[in-house]
Amino acid sequence: MQQEQQMESVARSGAERLPGTPQEHLSSETTRTVLRIQHRMLMGIRRHLDEAGFTELHAPVIGPVTDPGCRGAKQVDIDFYGRRYKLMTSAILYKQASLHAFDRIFCVAPNIRLEPPETASTSRHLAEFHQIDVEVAGYTREQIMDVAQGIVVAAVREVVTTMPQELERLGRDTDAFKDLLERPFDVITHAEAVGQVDGDPHAEIDWEGEARISRKATRPFFVTDYPKGSRGFYDRESREHPGMLRNFDLLAPEGYGELASGSEREFEYARIVTRMRETGENPAKYGWYLDMVREGIQGSAGFGIGFERLTRYITGVQYVWEASAYPKLPGVFSA
Ligand code: AMP
Ligand code: MG
Secondary structure (H helix, E strand, C coil): CCHHHHHHHHHHCCCCCCCCCHHHHHHCHHHHHHHHHHHHHHHHHHHHHHHCCCEECCCCCEECCCCCCCCCCECCEEEECCEEEEECCCCHHHHHHHCCCCCEEEEEEEEECECCHHHHHCCCCCCEEEEEEEEEECCCHHHHHHHHHHHHHHHHHHHHHHCHHHHHHCCCCHHHHHHHHHCCCEEEEHHHHHHHHCCCCCCCCCHHHHHHHHHHCCCCEEEECCECCCCCCCECECCCCCCEECEEEEEECCCCEEEEEEEEECCCHHHHHHHHHHCCCCHHHHHHHHHHHHHCCCCEEEEEEEHHHHHHHHHCCCCHHHHCCCCCCCCCCCC
């Protein structure tokens, strides 16, 4: 299909505006303002994490295996000297490995996920995006949720104090962040969240339900305790409540939806292999990772914040592609 035809079909399916050519997109005043704000956000986040004792590592792009927990999205294979390798859908396996070097690490990690083409019109899916990926040895879920909150607050505070005029130019009222800067984020359980939207207690909250609870909020909030089956093998299962995961999502208010997912991690060999089997993964594929786990890794907790999603929420732009210099929408052949 020609690019224009494809753009049209995306447009018909709901996205009213699409990125133009790279030269149009990059020279637009809106893009340039959003990217300057995004730069400032990252400066604020890096400073915040540096002061908290984190070391930034540079995430891998390829590996023999990658995060299988991205339901609905396909992985990309590449030929690595005659072997099939993957482009990273997330850095999770390497984040656990990183704790051999340092107890607190973060990466600004590029991810490739071939999301279904229909997600091109959700305003919040890209095929290529970045995560602020964090992992801390020995942390509990509650401790790592504090770190996630700290990052969002640091990014918002940095932008609100240093770039209020730019926000105004984008039509983003800085009052939108008053509540966020004043009080800790609320926490609800997955069971409570699905109760609010008549959802399935055994599954992910669907996008429509998520958008509904997000629209009601005035500052980001956490949803905890997702059921097993909704997430990858690495989210630690509660010992007290089998079937419930020691994990969380962070949702933005105003309908922006999910910003981050995180958890305490499984770290014991036997449990990881069992969880892999339960989630339909073949342990034989995970050679280097399981060898490492067998030798022993630390318990940890971590999360990934979608950097373009966070930028979209802070700048208030309508589409997540507006928060990317080189946007790739699912199924759209662009630069
Ligand atoms: P996940 O591991 O799927 O929870 O992804 C971690 C975070 O990355 C999510 O909370 C989102 O903020 C972001 N993210 C995931 N998929 C996409 C996508 N297709 N486009 C943009 N951001 C994404
Ligand atoms: Mg998620």
